[in-house]
Amino acid sequence: MTAAMRSQLKKRSLWKGLAYALLLGLVGAGIVHIVILLLIPSFSERNAWGRLADVADLETMVRIDTSAAGPPLISGTDPAFLSAACRFDLSDGILHVQAPGHVPFWSASVYDRGGSNLFSLTDRSGPAGLLDVVVLTPEQMIDVRADLPQEFSQSVFLELPMSEGIIVVRAFAPDASWRPALEDFFRRSSCKLV
């Protein structure tokens, strides 16, 4: 074997090794892609729950729209709406969310801790168009059904399969003149365990 042949052989095996490494890298990239994707929801501390936990305690309504002071807490909120969120934990009681008074349009959603929307309703969902929602677990529902408290007679009941979650209430402001009335709507709204 001549020296020239030997060097050519060496070169060819180098290219082969590099191609093999790249192929292995691409397969690995696919695996890394899937792993990162599936880990983001459990490792993200800046999810809605985390952002709300930074500014408010459990069972406290906090405004999340753009008109509240500072940058919006939750991105992607509609500037034509005023909205508020309340984190809750049903292990110590059942959640009663109320807002008095009529507004042009309101809607509400219940999310799990990860931000999945489990249930939503609008002002057409309840009697009289008033916001009056009770959130509870199926076990608590059994107790409540046996002896319905008077204060829940007009409420919409939402049964959730877990204890921690977020409820968001949104109210539509047709124009700027509605804002004071809507701010009052949120100031008088309550989110409390009973």
Next chain:
Amino acid sequence: MRTALLALVALSVAIGGGAASVWYALQAQEGIGAVTIGRWTTYPELGTPDANPYLRARVARDGLLALGRTEGLSFVSERDTRGRLIQRRCRYTIRGTLPPARLWTVHAADTGMAPISSAGRLGNSLNSQNVLYDDANSVAIAVGRNPAPGNWLPVSGDGRMLLVLTLYDTPLSGAGGMNGVRLPEIINDGCDA
């Protein structure tokens, strides 16, 4: 020595490529699970328990609390009807009829979905109750930095922007509700130099 070098190549391709592809998939406007009507895109499953892993990652990373099915549906457009990216220095007309909904709103947002505010006294959002309709019940909304007669959605600044159209309490969010639905066109009326 050579084996170590090749292993390093394989490893960096795997980690770099994997991370970059996730980043790309999450920032793409028309990702997996998107429904497109004209130039408008929506994710009916965003923030629902049926969402795919890409939508779940997006909800977690961006801290979203997406509208529920009963509440409404939000459409985003980053391109005009002719397919060019929407720029703040250009003038656009959003023209057409809107699908059935109890109310709708339209606003401009930056690429991070934060609403673009304008210094003007007018709000930075128009809705079904404060726009003027023409005889055929369709709307024409001018979008741009300079005031326009009729319906005007003011914007400010430079660079790209997104237009967001949200329908509230709409049958579109139900099963099969989006079949045959048309949304307004976004017509470019020229750009400032």
